[in-house]
Amino acid sequence: MNLKKLPNSIFYFLTFLSAVGLVVLTVGLVVTLAVESRPAFQRFGFFRFLLSTDWNYTDQIYGALRPLTGTVLATLGAAVLAVPVALGISVFLTELCPHKLKSPIAVAIELLAAIPSIIYGLWGLFVLAPFVETYIQPFFSGTLGGLPWAGGFFQVRLAGGLNLLTASMVLAVMILPFVASLAREGFDQVPEVLKESAYGLGATRWETILAVVWPTAQKAVVGGIIMATGRALGETMAVAYVIGNRHGALDSIFSPYVTITSVIANEFNEAGPIQMSALFALTLALFLANLLVLSLARYLMRQK
Amino acid sequence: MSHEPAEAELKDLITIEELCFFFGDNQVLKNINMPIRDKSITSLIGPSGCGKTTLLRCFNRMHDLYPNNHYEGRIRMENRNILDKGQDLIWLRSRLGMVFQKPTPFPMSIYDNIAYGLKLKKITNRSIVRDLVEKALRQANLWTEVKDRLKESALGLSGGQQQRLSIARSLAVNPLVLLFDEATSALDPISSAKIEEMMVELKKDVTMVVVTHNMQQAARISDYTALMYLGSLVEYGETNDIFTRPKMKMTEQYVAGHFG
Numbered sequence: 001m002n003l004k005k006l007p008n009s010i011f012y013f014l015t016f017l018s019a020v021g022l023v024v025l026t027v028g029l030v031v032t033l034a035v036e037s038r039p040a041f042q043r044f045g046f047f048r049f050l051l052s053t054d055w056n057y058t059d060q061i062y063g064a065l066r067p068l069t070g071t072v073l074a075t076l077g078a079a080v081l082a083v084p085v086a087l088g089i090s091v092f093l094t095e096l097c098p099h100k101l102k103s104p105i106a107v108a109i110e111l112l113a114a115i116p117s118i119i120y121g122l123w124g125l126f127v128l129a130p131f132v133e134t135y136i137q138p139f140f141s142g143t144l145g146g147l148p149w150a151g152g153f154f155q156v157r158l159a160g161g162l163n164l165l166t167a168s169m170v171l172a173v174m175i176l177p178f179v180a181s182l183a184r185e186g187f188d189q190v191p192e193v194l195k196e197s198a199y200g201l202g203a204t205r206w207e208t209i210l211a212v213v214w215p216t217a218q219k220a221v222v223g224g225i226i227m228a229t230g231r232a233l234g235e236t237m238a239v240a241y242v243i244g245n246r247h248g249a250l251d252s253i254f255s256p257y258v259t260i261t262s263v264i265a266n267e268f269n270e271a272g273p274i275q276m277s278a279l280f281a282l283t284l285a286l287f288l289a290n291l292l293v294l295s296l297a298r299y300l301m302r303q304k
Numbered sequence: 305m306s307h308e309p310a311e312a313e314l315k316d317l318i319t320i321e322e323l324c325f326f327f328g329d330n331q332v333l334k335n336i337n338m339p340i341r342d343k344s345i346t347s348l349i350g351p352s353g354c355g356k357t358t359l360l361r362c363f364n365r366m367h368d369l370y371p372n373n374h375y376e377g378r379i380r381m382e383n384r385n386i387l388d389k390g391q392d393l394i395w396l397r398s399r400l401g402m403v404f405q406k407p408t409p410f411p412m413s414i415y416d417n418i419a420y421g422l423k424l425k426k427i428t429n430r431s432i433v434r435d436l437v438e439k440a441l442r443q444a445n446l447w448t449e450v451k452d453r454l455k456e457s458a459l460g461l462s463g464g465q466q467q468r469l470s471i472a473r474s475l476a477v478n479p480l481v482l483l484f485d486e487a488t489s490a491l492d493p494i495s496s497a498k499i500e501e502m503m504v505e506l507k508k509d510v511t512m513v514v515v516t517h518n519m520q521q522a523a524r525i526s527d528y529t530a531l532m533y534l535g536s537l538v539e540y541g542e543t544n545d546i547f548t549r550p551k552m553k554m555t556e557q558y559v560a561g562h563f564g
Contacts, residue, residue: 099371197408197470200364201421201477202398211420215411 030287037281043274049281055247055258062278064285066247070164070259071286073250074239075232077168078175083225086179090221093180094187095209113177121241124170125162129242132169133161137254157255162244165253170242171232178231182224186217186301223300230293234286236261260286317342317480317511318363322377323387325358325367332358334535335377340481345503345512347522347543350532351563356515359532360483363513364400365393381480398425401474405486407466409458414450417458417469421477436476443509444472445502464495468502475510482506484514488521500525519559523547531555 040062041049052063093105137156144154157163190213198208214221244256245266260282271279318340325333333355340346348356358367365386367373378385386396398421410417418437427433437454441447446468450461458469467487474482484503488496503512503525516522522529522543529546531538531554539546539555550556557563 191406191408193404193406194408194410196366196369197402197404197473198410198420199369200366200397200400200402201474202394202396202424204394207424211412212410 030284033280033284033287037277037284039274040277040281043277049278050285055263057275060272060274062275064260064278064282066250067258067260067263067282068285069250070243070257071233071261071289074164074167074171074243074257074259075229077165077253078171078232079179079225079229081168081172082176082179083229086176086183086225086228087221089176089180090184090187091209091213093184095205095213109177109180112173113181117174117235117237120170120174121238124166124238124242128169129161129166131161132163132166133159136165137161140254153252155252155254157252158244158246160244160256162242162256163252163254164243164250164257167239167243167257167259170238171235174235174238175228175232178228179225182228183221186220186222186224187213189220190216219300219303223297223303226293226300227297230290230297233290233293234261236265240265315342316340317381319380320359320377321380323359323362323379324376325355325362326374326376328372332535333362336537338530338537338540340511340513341528342511343507343509344527345507345514345525346528346530347526348513348515348530348532349517349519349522350538350558352517353534354532355535356530356532357485358535360402360485360513360515362387363481363483364397364402365391366402368393398477399479400481400483401471401477401479402483403467403471403474403485403487405490407463407470407490409461409466409469411459412457413455414458414461414469415454418473418476421473425477440472440476443475443502443506444468445498445505446472462495464491464498467491467495467499471499471502475506479510481511481513484512484516486515486517489517496521519547519561531558533558 044052044062049062050064050068052061053065054061054063055066056062089105089109093102097105140154141156145151147154194212194216195208198212203211239259240262243259243262245258245262246256247258248255250257263282264279267275268279316339320336320338320340323333323336324331336359348359350356361367362375362379363386367375375387377387379387384391410420412420415437418440419433422428422433422436427436438447438451441450446465449465450469458466461469471482471487488499491499500521503514506512514522514526526543528541529543530540531546531552533554538558539550539552541551545551546555547559550559
């Protein structure tokens with residue numbers, strides 16, 4: 001073997017090993033999840049487990065429907081709250097912002113992303129939840145709560161302000177920087193010359209954004225939004241603090257509820273064998289949900 | 305040089321007076337004085353970095369989209385100085401169309417691309433819009449190629465067609481001037497020739513200012529030529545004079561291909 005080429009080969013081997021190592025790790029993770037969740041699936045049946053609302057410690061019967069819907073709804077709620085704000089931020093930063101303000105705002109957003117999730121959890125517990133209890137809950141139950149059929153969805157179920165809406169609000173703040181920066185990346189891909197030709201026709205900024213910037217960036221921006229929102233699916237500590245952790249009916253946006261991660265965080269330490277397996281099965285479901293969301297986002301972002 | 309010198313002097317549509325332009329502290333245009341004559345083609349030539357594109361982008365104040373630059377001097381058009389601080393840029397840009405090096409079809413149908421400028425001018429009457437779209441596409445020699453697929457996305461056209469579409473889009477709003485920034489340099493020779501042919505035909509309707517790297521193109525299509533070097537205007541004159549009997553030594557060397 002040529003000695004001169006040796007460093008090259010070593011370098012190649014090392015990088016190759018790192019890349020393959022990551023794949024092995026992921027495969028190992030999936031295999032572990034599958035093996036560990038098998039007892040639960042065998043005991044309750046695959047679809048029965050996914051579609052059952054049971055979470056009964058005494059009879060040792062577990063179903064995934066509540067944590068699953070909790071995860072999906074808390075994430076959707078966060079998206080509904082965060083996406084409009086994030087879109088506003090990203091359009092402002094790419095198209096409207098005076099150049100001097102650009103980097104201070106960008107840094108502020110990045111800093112928001114650097115705050116540990118436990119801090120958001122504590123903030124949610126001590127600041128946001130009392131706020132929701134004192135102001136938001138009475139407001140909604142006093143107004144929308146009086147509606148004939150849908151009113152129940154806005155009535156208060158339990159005092160304390162720890163519920164699905166509070167969890168969505170905390171999640172919204174947490175994903176905001178990611179949604180904003182990925183949406184901004186989408187907008188940044190619009191070629192300068194395309195905007196210039198709209199301005200060159202006498203279009204205003206707003207007209208340029210509507211006719212050229214948004215249609216061109218659309219798919220990349222939506223893909224970025226989905227990818228960033230996907231982070232909310234697996235968010236654990238902050239949600240576990242504020243969602244109320246009750247395996248009960250979800251009949252109001254103010255119901256205390258559960259998500260996959262909050263259940264895992266709360267019950268993993270003291271779980272019996274079959275409960276443990278059910279927790280692994282939940283994790284597997286979360287993993288698959290994440291995979292789905294990521295694939296969708298990547299597909300959209302690759303579209304031209 | 306097939307070009308005939310203009311018989312009578314055309315009137316000046318635009319006059320550039322003592323124009324200086326700065327990116328930050330860096331002066332990139334130095335005391336430019338020249339006219340743009342009505343219903344003619346004026347070429348701006350010169351080596352890369354000489355400031356010809358910068359000058360072109362002064363006419364429609366494109367520089368104003370970016371920070372840290374400023375103009376000095378005047379560009380007179382229709383009894384006003386378009387470099388005035390209070391100049392309405394939306395109005396100005398709808399009077400001076402611009403065509404870029406790369407075609408810039410908007411992500412919408414062929415028809416909507418052309419109608420877009422009309423929509424901005426609040427021209428919405430359907431039959432008027434339809435007529436103006438057809439007229440612009442005919443002017444840009446694109447009508448016969450696209451008349452059966454006006455509703456299709458403009459992104460599906462070939463590069464040359466997209467460039468003629470961009471030109472048609474600018475023509476639809478009936479501009480006073482069309483600014484071409486190396487508009488054929490990214491195209492194949494046949495597409496490029498079609499556009500040159502169209503430009504010569506367009507002269508009866510619109511004044512054109514053309515930035516080009518291609519000296520043969522400047523010689524073929526333009527009535528007047530300006531040679532720029534390092535931000536200054538070296539020589540301006542009728543195209544024939546610039547190419548056959550230049551006054552300046554530098555012009556002679558440049559058109560002979562000695563530098564650039």
